[in-house]
Amino acid sequence: MSTPEANTIQPKTSTLDMSNLLGRMSGSQTSAPFTVCLEAKNLNLYYGTTRALIDVNVQIPKQQVTAFIGPSGCGKSTLLRCFNRMNDLVDNCSIKGQVLLDNDDIYHQAVKVPLLRRRVGMVFQKPNPFPKSIFENVAYGLRTMGVKNKKILSESVERALNGAALWDEVKDRLDSNGLSLSGGQQQRLVIARAIALEPEVLLLDEPCSALDPIATAKIEELLVELKDRFTIVIVTHNMQQAARVSNFTAFMHLGEMVEFSDTTTLFTTPKSERTNDYITGRFG
Amino acid sequence: MKEWIKSGTPWIWSTAGGLAVALVMVFGVLWMTAARGLPYFWPSQVVETAFIEKDGSKIRLIGEIREREEVAVRRLVESGFTIPGNEKFTTRYLLKSGNRDVAGFDFKWYPAPLLSKFTYPDNVLTVERREWGNFYGHLKSVKENGVVVANGDFALPELQKRVERARKLFDEIFRIEKQEIGDVNFELEKLRLKERKLQLAGKLDEAANQSIQNQRLETNGRFAEIQSRLDKLRAEIGRDTLSAEVMDGKVVDVPLSKVSEVYRANSLNIGDKIGFYFRKLYAFGTEDPREANTEGGIFPAIFGTVMLVIMMSILVMPLGVIAAVYMREYAGHGMFIRVIRIAVNNLAGVPSIVYGVFGLGFFVYSLGGTIDQLFFSEALPAPTFGSPGILWSSLTLAILTLPVVIVSTEEGLARVPRSLREGSLALGATKAETLWRTVLPMASPAMMTGLILAIARAAGETAPLMLVGVVKLAPSLPLDGHFPYFHLERQFMHLGFHIYDVGFQSPNIEAARPLVYATAFLLVLVIVVLNLAAVSLRNKLRENYRVLEGI
Incomplete structure (x- = not known):
C-alpha cells in the first residue's frame, strides 16, 4: 500500500533524535550472528497522517523465536502485521520502506499477497477458529490452495495437529465444531491451521493473552518445539513469557525499535535507558 | 408511588401488557377465521x-x-x-x-x-349438487329413464347405489374433458402455431403444409372419437333421476348427473359426521372451485400461492444477496453508496400497488411484449408473455421484497467478526474465497431471516397481483404434464385474491361467506407453513454457524 504521498511525507523532526539510536543499533545488526529470514528496512507506517512506525530496522533470525515487547500502542502488533501485509486491509494505511523475506521485497508490485500469506502464517490474539469442523479448520488453507485429494488432506491435517500438540486430544472428534474446544485448544487449533500450510514464518500476535496459565504454558512449550521448523515472531505483553520462549527480543516504544538483541542480553544488560526502565517496571 | 415507579414494576407490566395485546390479536385472527370458516364443513341438521x-x-x-x-x-x-x-x-x-x-x-x-x-325429521334428504347449490326434500322415488325403479323404504339404498355410479361416470367424464380433450387442444394449438411460424418465415411449402394438414386430420379424428365416447358417457350419466317432495309440497326431479352427494343429515351419527367433516375439508383443499367460486375447493388457489412464493424466493434471494454483498463488501463508504442505501430502504415503504403498476407497465407490456415479438411471433396478436402471468407476478413480488432481503443480508454480513475474515485472509485465501467459504455461510442465517420476512410480505400481497397475473378462475395450473411443464406465462389463482373475489364479487354472498373465512384461515395456514419451513432452515444454519461470544 505504499502510495506516492507516503514517500513524500518525511517528517524531519524525528530523524534527529533517531540518529543516535540507529547508530547504537547498527552495531548489533551488521554483525548478525544468524541467518536473516525477515528484515524491515527503514519501515515507516502511517494511519492517515499518524505515524505509527518510525524508521524501523530489524532483522529476524531464521528458525528462532523472536519476541517483540513494549507497552500498549507502541506499534509491535502493527509491525508484525507488516510482515504478512495484513495492514493492507486497514483503510488509509500507507507504508514506506522495505520488508524483505529471504531478501525479496514483499511490498513489491509483483508479489501475490495470498501466496505471501501462505509463506508467512499468522495467529491472532483471540482464538478465531472458523465455525466449521476441526478437520475443516485445519484443511481450510489447503483447500484454498486447491488440494482436493482426501488422503493428502487427512495426512496434512494429522501432521499439523500433531505439530500443534493437539492431535491426541481431538483425533476422535475431528468432525465436531472447532468452537466446541476450550480456549487453549482453540488457539492450538489455529496454530495447526497456520502450520498446515508449512509456512516459513509464523507470526503470533499476543497468542496467550486470552488464555489461562496452563493453556499458556502449553502454547509456550509448543513454540519452543516449533522453532526447529519455523521462524517464529511473537508479540507479547508478558516479559516473563518473552524471556521464557524467545531467543531474541526486540523492545519497541512509541513506534520506534529501541533495542534488539538476544534475549539474555536484553533482559540482563540492556543498552538503552528506556529498555531498562521498561523491563524493571518503571513504565509500561 | 414514586418508589413503585422506580422499582420498575410498571415497566414490566406495560411491556407484558404490550405482548399480551399482540398475542390476543394473533390468536384473535386465528380463532375468528377458524371459528367462522371451519364449521362450514360440518353436516348441519335439517x-x-x-x-x-x-x-x-x-x-x-x-x-x-x-x-x-x-x-x-x-x-x-x-x-x-x-x-x-x-x-x-x-x-x-x-x-x-x-x-x-x-x-x-x-x-x-x-x-x-x-x-x-x-x-x-330423520328422513329429510340433503342433496349436494354441482349446480344450483343444495337441495332439501323428502325422497319419494328413484327413476331410471323416467320409470320408477324404487320407492318408499327401498328408495334410499337404491339412490345411494346409483349416486355412486353417477359419480364414477362423472369423474370419468371430468378426466376425459380435462386431460384427453386438453391434450388434443394443446396439440391442435401447437399445430396452428407451427403452421403460422412457417408461414411467417415463408417456409410453408407444399410438403410441410401437407404434413400439418395430415396431423391435424389425425388429431381431429382423435377428437371426434373422444367426443363420441363422451356423448355415450353423458347419456349414461343422465339415465337416473331422483324425485323428492320439497317444502311447498311439489315433487321435483333431480338428475343424478348433477348430484355429488346425498345424505340424511339428521340421522348421521357422530362418527359419520366426523368422517364427513374431514372428507369435506380434504375436498376443500384438493378440488377445483365450482359455481363462481362459491362451491367446491380452492386447490388451484393454494397451488398458485405456494408456487408464486417459491418462485419469488428463487428470484429474490440471489438478487438481494448479491446486491448486499456488493454494498457491504466491495463498495466504498462514499456519498453515492449512502444514497443508494437510503433509496433501498425507502423502496420498502413504497405501496405495493405501485409495484403492481410498475410490473404491468414494465414487465408485462415492455418486457413481455418484446419477448412475444422476438420468440412467440407466431402466436400474435394473442400474447404469450405479453399478458399478466405468474412469472411477472413473482418478479413483481421479488422487487417488492428485495429491500428486505438486502437489508437483512447486509446486517448479517456486518455481524461476521473481523477476526474470522482476517483468519481466513491470513491463510492465503483471497477476498472472494473468504467471502464464499467463511463470510457468506456465516451470514446465511441472516439471509434466511430476510427470506422469511420476504415470504411473510409476499404471501399475503394481493393488490399488485391483480394487475400482473391473478385471475378469478384459471383454466389450468401453471404446472402440468405438457412440455415444458412450467408454464410461466399462465395466469393463476391466489388465495388472497380468492378471498376478495368470493367475499365481494360473488353472486351469492350468503353462501360464500363461510368460504371467505375458511379461505382466509387456509391462507394464514399456508403462510405459517411456508414460514416454518424457512425458520427451520434458518435454525439449522444457525446451529452450524453459531459463533461463540467474544470472537
Whole structure:
C-alpha cells in the first residue's frame, strides 16, 4: 500500500533524535550472528497522517523465536502485521520502506499477497477458529490452495495437529465444531491451521493473552518445539513469557525499535535507558 | 408511588401488557377465521318447521339454520309482518332452504314468533349438487329413464347405489374433458402455431403444409372419437333421476348427473359426521372451485400461492444477496453508496400497488411484449408473455421484497467478526474465497431471516397481483404434464385474491361467506407453513454457524 504521498511525507523532526539510536543499533545488526529470514528496512507506517512506525530496522533470525515487547500502542502488533501485509486491509494505511523475506521485497508490485500469506502464517490474539469442523479448520488453507485429494488432506491435517500438540486430544472428534474446544485448544487449533500450510514464518500476535496459565504454558512449550521448523515472531505483553520462549527480543516504544538483541542480553544488560526502565517496571 | 415507579414494576407490566395485546390479536385472527370458516364443513341438521306468511297462510320450511340474531319488533312490523305479543325485541333466523332452482332464493330470514316448533325429521334428504347449490326434500322415488325403479323404504339404498355410479361416470367424464380433450387442444394449438411460424418465415411449402394438414386430420379424428365416447358417457350419466317432495309440497326431479352427494343429515351419527367433516375439508383443499367460486375447493388457489412464493424466493434471494454483498463488501463508504442505501430502504415503504403498476407497465407490456415479438411471433396478436402471468407476478413480488432481503443480508454480513475474515485472509485465501467459504455461510442465517420476512410480505400481497397475473378462475395450473411443464406465462389463482373475489364479487354472498373465512384461515395456514419451513432452515444454519461470544 505504499502510495506516492507516503514517500513524500518525511517528517524531519524525528530523524534527529533517531540518529543516535540507529547508530547504537547498527552495531548489533551488521554483525548478525544468524541467518536473516525477515528484515524491515527503514519501515515507516502511517494511519492517515499518524505515524505509527518510525524508521524501523530489524532483522529476524531464521528458525528462532523472536519476541517483540513494549507497552500498549507502541506499534509491535502493527509491525508484525507488516510482515504478512495484513495492514493492507486497514483503510488509509500507507507504508514506506522495505520488508524483505529471504531478501525479496514483499511490498513489491509483483508479489501475490495470498501466496505471501501462505509463506508467512499468522495467529491472532483471540482464538478465531472458523465455525466449521476441526478437520475443516485445519484443511481450510489447503483447500484454498486447491488440494482436493482426501488422503493428502487427512495426512496434512494429522501432521499439523500433531505439530500443534493437539492431535491426541481431538483425533476422535475431528468432525465436531472447532468452537466446541476450550480456549487453549482453540488457539492450538489455529496454530495447526497456520502450520498446515508449512509456512516459513509464523507470526503470533499476543497468542496467550486470552488464555489461562496452563493453556499458556502449553502454547509456550509448543513454540519452543516449533522453532526447529519455523521462524517464529511473537508479540507479547508478558516479559516473563518473552524471556521464557524467545531467543531474541526486540523492545519497541512509541513506534520506534529501541533495542534488539538476544534475549539474555536484553533482559540482563540492556543498552538503552528506556529498555531498562521498561523491563524493571518503571513504565509500561 | 414514586418508589413503585422506580422499582420498575410498571415497566414490566406495560411491556407484558404490550405482548399480551399482540398475542390476543394473533390468536384473535386465528380463532375468528377458524371459528367462522371451519364449521362450514360440518353436516348441519335439517330443520322442518312451519311459517305464517304475511297474508296469514302457513307454509312448510325445510332447511339449515345458518344464523340467528336479535332484531327490533318494530322493524319487522314496519316491513309487514304481524308479530303477536308486545315484546320489543325478538329473534330471527337465517334459513338456508336451498332449492334455488325451485324457489328462486336459497337464504331467507324468518322472525321466530311466526315459526312453529322446530322438528328434525330423520328422513329429510340433503342433496349436494354441482349446480344450483343444495337441495332439501323428502325422497319419494328413484327413476331410471323416467320409470320408477324404487320407492318408499327401498328408495334410499337404491339412490345411494346409483349416486355412486353417477359419480364414477362423472369423474370419468371430468378426466376425459380435462386431460384427453386438453391434450388434443394443446396439440391442435401447437399445430396452428407451427403452421403460422412457417408461414411467417415463408417456409410453408407444399410438403410441410401437407404434413400439418395430415396431423391435424389425425388429431381431429382423435377428437371426434373422444367426443363420441363422451356423448355415450353423458347419456349414461343422465339415465337416473331422483324425485323428492320439497317444502311447498311439489315433487321435483333431480338428475343424478348433477348430484355429488346425498345424505340424511339428521340421522348421521357422530362418527359419520366426523368422517364427513374431514372428507369435506380434504375436498376443500384438493378440488377445483365450482359455481363462481362459491362451491367446491380452492386447490388451484393454494397451488398458485405456494408456487408464486417459491418462485419469488428463487428470484429474490440471489438478487438481494448479491446486491448486499456488493454494498457491504466491495463498495466504498462514499456519498453515492449512502444514497443508494437510503433509496433501498425507502423502496420498502413504497405501496405495493405501485409495484403492481410498475410490473404491468414494465414487465408485462415492455418486457413481455418484446419477448412475444422476438420468440412467440407466431402466436400474435394473442400474447404469450405479453399478458399478466405468474412469472411477472413473482418478479413483481421479488422487487417488492428485495429491500428486505438486502437489508437483512447486509446486517448479517456486518455481524461476521473481523477476526474470522482476517483468519481466513491470513491463510492465503483471497477476498472472494473468504467471502464464499467463511463470510457468506456465516451470514446465511441472516439471509434466511430476510427470506422469511420476504415470504411473510409476499404471501399475503394481493393488490399488485391483480394487475400482473391473478385471475378469478384459471383454466389450468401453471404446472402440468405438457412440455415444458412450467408454464410461466399462465395466469393463476391466489388465495388472497380468492378471498376478495368470493367475499365481494360473488353472486351469492350468503353462501360464500363461510368460504371467505375458511379461505382466509387456509391462507394464514399456508403462510405459517411456508414460514416454518424457512425458520427451520434458518435454525439449522444457525446451529452450524453459531459463533461463540467474544470472537
